[in-house]
Amino acid sequence: MANRVVVTGLGIVAPNGVGIPMFIEAIKNGRSGIKYHSQLQDLQFSCQIAGRPELSTELISSCFTELELRNFNSEGILYGIIAGIEAWKNAGLSLEREEDPDWDSGTIFGAGTSGIEKFREAIYKIDEKQVRKLGSNAVMQTMASGVSAYLGGKLGLGNQVSTNSSACTTGAESVLIAFERIQSGKAKRMLAGSTSDGGPYIWAGFDAMKVCTYKHNETPERGSRPMSLSASGFVPACGAGALLLESLDSAVERGAVIYAEVLGGHINSGGQRGTGTMTAPNSKAVQNCISSALKNTGLHADQIDVINGHLTATIMDSTEIRNWCTALGRSGEHFPYINALKGMTGHGLSASGSMECVASVLQIAEGFLFPNINCEDLHPDIAAQIDPQKIPLHYHPHPIEYLAKASFGFGDVNACIIFKKYRS
Amino acid sequence: MNKEELLSRLKVIVSNYTQNKEALDSINEDTDFLKDLKINSANLVDVVLDVEEEFGIEIDNLSMEKMLSVRAAIEIIENKLHEAGRE
Numbered sequence: 001m002a003n004r005v006v007v008t009g010l011g012i013v014a015p016n017g018v019g020i021p022m023f024i025e026a027i028k029n030g031r032s033g034i035k036y037h038s039q040l041q042d043l044q045f046s047c048q049i050a051g052r053p054e055l056s057t058e059l060i061s062s063c064f065t066e067l068e069l070r071n072f073n074s075e076g077i078l079y080g081i082i083a084g085i086e087a088w089k090n091a092g093l094s095l096e097r098e099e100d101p102d103w104d105s106g107t108i109f110g111a112g113t114s115g116i117e118k119f120r121e122a123i124y125k126i127d128e129k130q131v132r133k134l135g136s137n138a139v140m141q142t143m144a145s146g147v148s149a150y151l152g153g154k155l156g157l158g159n160q161v162s163t164n165s166s167a168c169t170t171g172a173e174s175v176l177i178a179f180e181r182i183q184s185g186k187a188k189r190m191l192a193g194s195t196s197d198g199g200p201y202i203w204a205g206f207d208a209m210k211v212c213t214y215k216h217n218e219t220p221e222r223g224s225r226p227m228s229l230s231a232s233g234f235v236p237a238c239g240a241g242a243l244l245l246e247s248l249d250s251a252v253e254r255g256a257v258i259y260a261e262v263l264g265g266h267i268n269s270g271g272q273r274g275t276g277t278m279t280a281p282n283s284k285a286v287q288n289c290i291s292s293a294l295k296n297t298g299l300h301a302d303q304i305d306v307i308n309g310h311l312t313a314t315i316m317d318s319t320e321i322r323n324w325c326t327a328l329g330r331s332g333e334h335f336p337y338i339n340a341l342k343g344m345t346g347h348g349l350s351a352s353g354s355m356e357c358v359a360s361v362l363q364i365a366e367g368f369l370f371p372n373i374n375c376e377d378l379h380p381d382i383a384a385q386i387d388p389q390k391i392p393l394h395y396h397p398h399p400i401e402y403l404a405k406a407s408f409g410f411g412d413v414n415a416c417i418i419f420k421k422y423r424s
Numbered sequence: 425m426n427k428e429e430l431l432s433r434l435k436v437i438v439s440n441y442t443q444n445k446e447a448l449d450s451i452n453e454d455t456d457f458l459k460d461l462k463i464n465s466a467n468l469v470d471v472v473l474d475v476e477e478e479f480g481i482e483i484d485n486l487s488m489e490k491m492l493s494v495r496a497a498i499e500i501i502e503n504k505l506h507e508a509g510r511e
Binding site: 066067070071132133135136137 | 466467
């Protein structure tokens with residue numbers, strides 16, 4: 001029999017809040033984490049604003065040994081470890097070092113790249129014929145699976161320890177891979193999450209593609225504007241989100257606090273056919289992903305109360321709304337409530353899906369809708385499809401039974417997860 | 425440079441990598457980097473790089489392989505300093 005899967009721990013390193021308590025407060029109050037970065041101006045970026053979490057030295061040294069921090073220069077691993085350890089502790093799990101690994105616990109912790117700054121450092125040394133000066137730690141900080149490898153050691157994980165990568169779908173995908181592993185009985189607990197490096201070497205490629213906004217360098221907090229008429233591209237960001245997924249049996253046995261249930265979902269690709277390309281989604285595939293998620297969880301489209309969208313603040317936002325309308329067969333006043341975290345955090349790339357899953361689960365657990373900031377001038381193409389009331393501009397308490405979360409990524413890949421209020 | 429001074433400067437370097445602080449307190453020429461100080465073998469290359477920087481010498485691959493104990497390290501450092509005419 002398939003195991004039910006619940007969320008028992010959360011962790012986050014977001015541009016607008018590091019740690020769950022600060023993040024909850026930030027999203028309830030619509031606080032933006034977007035700031036002007038003079039480094040981006042110095043490097044002549046068009047977009048000079050970004051979302052980058054601020055970490056205290058105390059927090060960093062509580063998660064890493066002094067030795068690990070020697071020559072450490074991997075922002076993505078740093079965020080991932082801090083978020084991952086928070087979720088683990090938040091679930092009431094121990095960090096005591098046991099002799100044997102915990103065979104029942106593993107991690108799927110995604111990343112887009114790893115240690116890009118470390119890699120840059122290494123490349124300079126290599127080109128100066130100083131290979132030997134790389135020392136011992138270039139590999140673990142730059143290997144794609146660096147983040148899951150560090151977590152595996154810190155938590156003593158004995159089940160699957162791996163990193164997935166599917167561009168901006170990464171975070172949502174990690175949750176579904178972890179879900180399936182518990183559902184099938186191969187693990188009791190999986191730390192699901194994702195992280196993203198930040199800084200100019202990650203963001204430059206997007207700046208060059210002209211997909212980031214350059215119109216808000218003077219007004220950073222107003223820069224990330226999902227669903228808005230004046231949206232002019234996304235604001236690059238970074239961070240990490242983590243969710244401790246656990247079989248319901250294990251959670252109940254431990255007496256763990258349950259935030260929400262993961263009902264399941266679907267992962268697919270548009271094959272870069274139809275409207276799909278390397279960078280644009282095949283709408284048919286997006287719709288298929290959403291309807292398959294409903295089918296896999298045995299839900300009817302009318303049961304979805306809230307959508308947490310991908311919604312990056314580009315011209316694709318209205319296409320996304322259209323795809324939700326088509327897939328759910330709901331529009332106008334019948335459309336569910338919908339919100340976009342990226343208005344506050346910017347687009348955390350490979351970390352975005354997991355940060356948004358954390359925000360989604362918090363909304364279910366506490367029963368509220370976070371505000372869509374910077375959407376006071378709703379795009380008329382969106383207003384023509386759904387009732388503007390369904391896009392709350394202010395925080396309000398709201399009980400949620402079923403929430404659909406989707407993420408889409410370069411490569412024409414999609415993931416849709418259905419979270420449910422947990423009832424024993 | 426006498427052996428005592430060499431040892432004390434070496435001690436500072438290995439203190440960053442040792443997982444056995446007690447063995448560090450009683451460090452002497454017979455101390456083994458892996459067995460006694462429990463230094464992760466991957467970190468041996470970092471110890472060598474730090475030694476190079478501290479003493480302004482360059483340690484070749486062959487010497488590097490032999491640098492597994494305090495005695496070997498001191499011998500290698502002394503040789504390299506001697507070659508450089510800086511004893």
